[in-house]
Amino acid sequence: MTTARGLVGLELASIGRRYGDNQVLRDLDLTIDPGDFVAILGPSGVGKSTLLRILAGLEEPSSGTMTPIGDVPAGGPTARMMFQEDRLLPWKSVLDNVALGTKGQRDKAAELLAQVGLAGREKAWPAELSGGQRQRVALARALMHRPDVLLLDEPFGALDAITRRSFQQWLEGVWMEDRRTVVFVTHDVEEALLLSDRVVVLSPRPARVVAEVPSTAPRPRAPELVTDPAFVTAKAELLRALDRPPAAPPR
Amino acid sequence: MSDATVSVAPAVTAPGRGLGRLPTPHWTTLLPWVVPVLVLVGWQWASSTGVISAAILPPPTDVVDAARSLWSTGELQSHILVSLRRIAVGFVVGAAIGLAFGFAVGLSRIAEGLFDRTLQMVRALPHLALVPLLIAAFGIGEMPKVLLVTLGVIFPVYLNTVSGIRTVDEKLIQLGRSYGLGRGQLIREVIVPGAMPMILTGIRYALGVAWLTLVIAETIATREGIGYLAQNGRDMLRNERIVLAIVLYAGAGLLADQITRFIEARVLRWNPNYRKAAR
Numbered sequence: 001m002t003t004a005r006g007l008v009g010l011e012l013a014s015i016g017r018r019y020g021d022n023q024v025l026r027d028l029d030l031t032i033d034p035g036d037f038v039a040i041l042g043p044s045g046v047g048k049s050t051l052l053r054i055l056a057g058l059e060e061p062s063s064g065t066m067t068p069i070g071d072v073p074a075g076g077p078t079a080r081m082m083f084q085e086d087r088l089l090p091w092k093s094v095l096d097n098v099a100l101g102t103k104g105q106r107d108k109a110a111e112l113l114a115q116v117g118l119a120g121r122e123k124a125w126p127a128e129l130s131g132g133q134r135q136r137v138a139l140a141r142a143l144m145h146r147p148d149v150l151l152l153d154e155p156f157g158a159l160d161a162i163t164r165r166s167f168q169q170w171l172e173g174v175w176m177e178d179r180r181t182v183v184f185v186t187h188d189v190e191e192a193l194l195l196s197d198r199v200v201v202l203s204p205r206p207a208r209v210v211a212e213v214p215s216t217a218p219r220p221r222a223p224e225l226v227t228d229p230a231f232v233t234a235k236a237e238l239l240r241a242l243d244r245p246p247a248a249p250p251r
Numbered sequence: 252m253s254d255a256t257v258s259v260a261p262a263v264t265a266p267g268r269g270l271g272r273l274p275t276p277h278w279t280t281l282l283p284w285v286v287p288v289l290v291l292v293g294w295q296w297a298s299s300t301g302v303i304s305a306a307i308l309p310p311p312t313d314v315v316d317a318a319r320s321l322w323s324t325g326e327l328q329s330h331i332l333v334s335l336r337r338i339a340v341g342f343v344v345g346a347a348i349g350l351a352f353g354f355a356v357g358l359s360r361i362a363e364g365l366f367d368r369t370l371q372m373v374r375a376l377p378h379l380a381l382v383p384l385l386i387a388a389f390g391i392g393e394m395p396k397v398l399l400v401t402l403g404v405i406f407p408v409y410l411n412t413v414s415g416i417r418t419v420d421e422k423l424i425q426l427g428r429s430y431g432l433g434r435g436q437l438i439r440e441v442i443v444p445g446a447m448p449m450i451l452t453g454i455r456y457a458l459g460v461a462w463l464t465l466v467i468a469e470t471i472a473t474r475e476g477i478g479y480l481a482q483n484g485r486d487m488l489r490n491e492r493i494v495l496a497i498v499l500y501a502g503a504g505l506l507a508d509q510i511t512r513f514i515e516a517r518v519l520r521w522n523p524n525y526r527k528a529a530r
Contacts, residue, residue: 056429057429058425058429078431079429080429083422085422087422089423089426089427089440089441089444090521090522091444091447091519091522092440092444092521100427100430100432100440101427101430101431101432101436125520125521127521127523141430145430145431
């Protein structure tokens with residue numbers, strides 16, 4: 001809530017990324033304001049994950065610039081990414097996976113594990129968990145570090161619909177505690193609108209931003225929001241934006 | 252296990268008893284011993300009735316008698332001890348060298364450029380072919396035997412360490428970096444444990460090579476050790492001593508293998524494949 005560190009955002013200016021002849025991103029402009037909760041939406045394989053890796057600093061753009069904005073700490077902002085695959089270290093217990101890279105903050109790790117519904121499984125090996133449980137461990141690990149920018153690549157992809165809802169609400173609650181910047185990738189239109197302040201739609205490759213739709217409903221948001229007329233209008237707008245470029249192959 | 256904030260998905264972690272195997276009654280645990288016991292009984296019968304010449308292959312009872320009498324004079328113990336010492340020293344030195352070079356080459360491009368080609372060339376030499384040279388250089392003392400074991404152990408350990416490190420999942424290394432692990436931490440927490448299955452495979456294989464090397468080294472020029480027992484038996488036409496030596500080698504190899512399996516099951520207990528073997 002009240003932390004010494006301020007909020008950090010990121011400004012992307014005409015970002016391009018190519019792998020050989022394969023132009024994945026081109027002239028991508030995007031401003032992520034400090035404290036923003038942004039959803040990135042787009043068809044599979046357009047380069048959403050590439051964009052996220054650039055935001056995380058794991059990959060350099062081939063062209064364009066990325067500048068941190070807001071209350072930028074001296075050593076640059078910290079970013080933590082939750083990957084699409086859980087990437088748990090199989091030789092570390094669940095608890096040690098969550099505490100990875102922290103200096104022995106095992107109590108905090110245990111607390112986070114309890115919050116994602118895995119109390120009592122601290123000593124389990126990742127191989128003993130189900131796919132959904134592993135993803136929850138990865139989510140807890142990403143939140144452990146309280147990064148300036150939290151990047152989530154389809155964080156709830158492995159969860160069933162019911163668990164998914166409760167985790168969306170939980171993530172919103174965690175975010176509301178200190179409102180640090182979150183960028184998450186999804187291809188679920190409703191999830192994007194339910195969670196974020198702003199939904200960014202990418203075009204098929206080479207990806208650019210083709211639409212930005214604000215989602216302004218007051219928080220915390222109830223699941224019933226999906227039937228609200230404003231929500232339905234925004235959803236229709238997003239679906240149109242996703243459909244827009246005729247070059248996109250059906251499905 | 253319900254939580255205030257988040258509902259819990261049902262856990263699906265019931266470790267089954269192997270794939271599609273039906274539960275089996277207790278007596279089947281004896282099944283693997285049927286054939287070895289039959290072979291032993293057949294051997295005893297054949298060499299005591301003269302079907303096999305007892306001078307070539309003495310019956311098991313003679314072998315046991317030989318062991319008993321050598322034990323009572325203390326010879327057997329001292330021979331075993333000498334052989335074990337050769338293996339231990341040669342293996343530890345060889346494994347240490349193999350691990351050191353393996354880690355250096357696996358982790359550093361400079362070390363790879365500097366050492367890998369040379370080590371690959373040395374590896375092409377069959378180390379057993381060095382026996383005459385080593386005897387010429389060091390005589391028939393302990394040195395050539397230990398050195399030969401060392402040479403046999405270095406390369407399996409080296410090669411498996413290098414490829415173990417190379418095959419650590421790149422994604423996990425990227426994960427470690429992006430979660431703020433420094434180089435030392437990355438090596439300790441990601442690379443070493445990731446390479447461990449292959450390193451242990453290399454060590455198990457190297458132990459096998461070590462015993463085989465010792466058999467050769469001890470039979471050629473020696474005055475003590477299990478190999479000497481066999482040579483001595485041949486010279487004195489006491490074949491039960493030769494058979495005893497063979498049995499001792501086999502037992503030692505088996506024991507070494509069991510020890511590494513035990514270590515694997517401990518160190519790799521996170522891996523379901525190895526955990527099964529530990530039970």
